[in-house]
Amino acid sequence: MEKIDFYQLIKNKFSTLSPGQKKIAEFLVDHRDEAVLKTAFQLGKKVGVSETTVIRFSYALGFSGFSDMQDMIQQEWITTKQHSTQHFQIQNEHTVGDMYAKVIEKESQILQQLLNQLNRKNIDQAIEELIQADRVYIGGFGASFAAAHWLYYSLSQLRENVFLSQHVLPEQLCELKEGSVVIVFSFPRYTKDSLKLAEWVKKQHAKLISITDRQLSPIGQISDITITTEEQMESGYFSFVSVICILEMIIAGMHSRDHVRISKRQEMIEMLYSNQEMYLE
Known part of the structure; x- marks a missing residue:
């Protein structure tokens, strides 16, 4: 019954x-x-x-x-309360799980679009300019500063005379000249500082490389080399993943083309690290 x-x-x-x-x-x-x-x-x-x-x-x-x-x-x-609690937990797990999956899916779409639109010639030119430059100045403003700092740290492992700033500093910019390279990050909402820096660089006749979301962004229009993250995709937000992917391409390219000089520099750096006991291992 x-x-x-x-x-x-x-x-x-x-x-x-x-x-x-x-x-x-x-x-x-x-x-x-x-x-x-x-x-x-x-x-x-x-x-x-x-x-x-x-x-x-x-x-x-x-x-x-x-x-x-x-x-x-x-x-x-x-019994009803237990079922209600379990149902809420399951629903919450599904909601959170779906949210995480959507983030990963969106980033995957952006990376796929990056691969489809990738202008290898521009990246190759940027790599060569970074190898040959007498000094490299990196500018990042707002949320872009995180990516700029990542590049600064990675590039400093490979070569000398690398500088970083999240402010437009005349004291640093006045030393830029024709053999210098400046990398500027610029993503929506575009800051006035990034455009101000780019215009100053052009006056100093240094090489301007921009990493931005599209070729016709305010800074992309005036750059010597423009590398874009998602030219044909409306992502709706700043994708740090796509930017880091581009930077990793640049670092990998420099390793490949300038490995002898880079190896010598890294040996010296590792020696200094050991002497100062900077790391646990």
Whole structure:
């Protein structure tokens, strides 16, 4: 025989209940959380009937007494709460999981678009300019500074005279000349500082390389070499992954073309690290 729950039991018996008992039944259905811990006296007082009417109500439903009825109410309440909690956790896990998956999917789409649009000639030219430059100045503003700092640290491992700034500093820029290279990061919303830096570089006749979202961005239009992250894709946000991917291409290209000089520099750096005991390993 199929087990019947408390509220189905009330539904089946409701038409046979007295007016006072129906008031109790309605309260139990509508205020389960409140009723679950009440005594027969408290329940009667809350509904406006006598304690005796509450006890008779339990008999009318087929229970041996109020305590027997209350046990069933409490067990079903606990079970319902457990299921509700588990359902919330599962739903939350699915929501979070889907959110994470969407982020990864979006980044994957951006990287695929990057591969499709990749202008290898521009990257090759940028690599050659960075190898031959007498000095390299890297500028990043706002959120782009993180990518600029990453490049500064990586490039400093490979060559000398690498400088980084998140401010337009005349003291550094005045030393730029025809043999110098400046890399500027610029993504929406484009900052005035990035354009100001680019215009200054052009006046100094240094080589300007921009890493930006499209060829016709404000800084892309005036750069000698423009490397774009997502020319044909409306991502809606700054993708750090695509930028780092481009920078890793540049670093890998420099390693390949200038490995002898780079190896000597890295040996010297490692010696200094060891002498100063900078790292745990």
